[in-house]
Amino acid sequence: MDHSSIHRLNDDDLLQEQQHLAQVVATYNAYRRSSILVLEHKIAAIPQKPLYDQVRARLHSHIHCINHNAHLLNLITSEHQNEFLQSLLPDNGQKDETDQHNKQSNKQSNKQLDKQSNDHSQKYTQLQLKVSDDYHITEGDLSKVQSTIRQFVRDWSEEGRVERTNVYGPILDFMNLYYAHVPLQERGEIHVLIPGSGLGRLVFETVANGFSCQGNEFSMYMLLASNFILNMPERAHEFTIYPWIHSFSNIPSAANQLQAIQIPDILVSDHVPPTVSFSMVAGDFIQIYGAPNQKDQWDVVATCFFIDTAKDLTQYLAVIKHALKPKGIWINVGPLLYHFEGNADAVEFTLEEVKHLITEFGFVIQVE
């Protein structure tokens, strides 16, 4: 799978992007130390009485869990991802266009990456990510890493299957029905765009169903984690994580909080047909897909838990309309839980108003 960015930024912006990426990597790497510190404070605050023995024993087990989680997080930011980290930085002279329609399977691309890495191991040290001097890792940063760990469950574990069936199922069913007349080996000509692709499961499921698909994601946390899980595992169930140890409310028992989850449930490279293109683009949806070169490019835009991330949904609608081919289809699933709810410059439309907007933009609602 190819990652690239089509941002064109000036030097200041580039520096800012580099610093942001450096901060995200630093936060991933700080997970173990920070989590152990928080845990130690918590354990130290527990009174030394038999009444608290069960709690104390449970919290001591967290150390083992944190170490497992940290192992995965360290791999996500390890030197093997340096080339990918490079690609996230805009206008670095290596790439500046999305390579949407490459016909390499993910497996081939993956192998190629490994080969390059072996041949040019000095590359590992080329990437100098410098965190700005006034940067401190906040609780908010760490909670993004914790949330990434939990999202692995939803997107890449057996335990997440029911939720995936409920959320991704209707999108995949609709595409398969709509293109039922297109033979599987020709579906690679149908290009699907998935904005807000998160950890990449829906993008993967789309290509596994024979379509070509491009994911787009803004969050560096998500981009690092999705690149890892899509490309790096060598077998299913390779990694064990403990996603629930940072939540303390409504826990039935210690066994629930200490539940181990194996990821990934499936090895991506085993399920990508050679007929598809499969890519991921880093950056802002409006900037990238509102650009002139994106006009009439996509057969399908599938938005899943995405449209409520807009400050003003009309901007997303304009871009979806712009990027879709004249007979293209838009599929949407998800709530209107506005990310910028209550912000002075956010416009939060009701469902009724959203439907009105959709028709104003010339869409015809086919199925609800």
Next chain:
Amino acid sequence: MDHSSIHRLNDDDLLQEQQHLAQVVATYNAYRRSSILVLEHKIAAIPQKPLYDQVRARLHSHIHCINHNAHLLNLITSEHQNEFLQSLLPDNGQKDETDQHNKQSNKQSNKQLDKQSNDHSQKYTQLQLKVSDDYHITEGDLSKVQSTIRQFVRDWSEEGRVERTNVYGPILDFMNLYYAHVPLQERGEIHVLIPGSGLGRLVFETVANGFSCQGNEFSMYMLLASNFILNMPERAHEFTIYPWIHSFSNIPSAANQLQAIQIPDILVSDHVPPTVSFSMVAGDFIQIYGAPNQKDQWDVVATCFFIDTAKDLTQYLAVIKHALKPKGIWINVGPLLYHFEGNADAVEFTLEEVKHLITEFGFVIQVE
């Protein structure tokens, strides 16, 4: 209904309490101005295009709604509540003991309050609440007022009936079953304590079922609002509020966001038997009911969405055990959504651990 406080504080603490009460009153009074300001910014940010006509019209309707809400909030902090505000301040020389077992009905107490007010109208100006110089009303303060408005729906509207039946129903059913052998006119001898009584509906339902009941609440926002709704209305459906105008996510239509709610659904004074005592105590549950004079005082302690407000539940359990009569019963309903979740000095027990603690404290679980 009687309100009083049994805190004993030094001068510094008293000043702090006065300032906090002053800030809460100031926040209630700032609701209209702040809400209109926020709304005006929001409306001004909307692009001047026909696409946004529906949103703009909807937001303009909010002005009317804010005015209605502000009318209620101003009554809550009006001069008619001055005597009550006085009573919230600890050790002010007027009262320093809870008057748990007074046999006045709420109606009588209410009338008495009105009479006093008429006789001594200069009393209205006696209460000088001074906000500290460095105090600014925050978004967090305002959200507490907004949340109070929404809680009126749950506790005191027709629309909240289903939720009340689900949450308060099991508690009332259990008390009625457990004391089925006690004739209604003798149930006033059974004393029920409800910590975290919020807007007072469960306290009211308990006395309406013939039991004597004392509510305990820590939040000044809740105390002001509950005193108002329990004592001041002259008829059912007297006030109209618009509780949903400050929420912007997952709204089906304008009609939903602009829904008018009438409160109260019932006039409290019509349903308080003359055989009960009915009181409310302001302050911290552990301080007040852990005091020596509270040992073995209560036949029933009913906690509803309360136990997860503890930093360390064992402290609540110790106080419940202390305050209950030897054969007393504790009834609990609610989740373990810990208020201090993740705090270094919070101990968050699992449900399994809570059950273990309960038996360690000598409780026997009768019904689950």
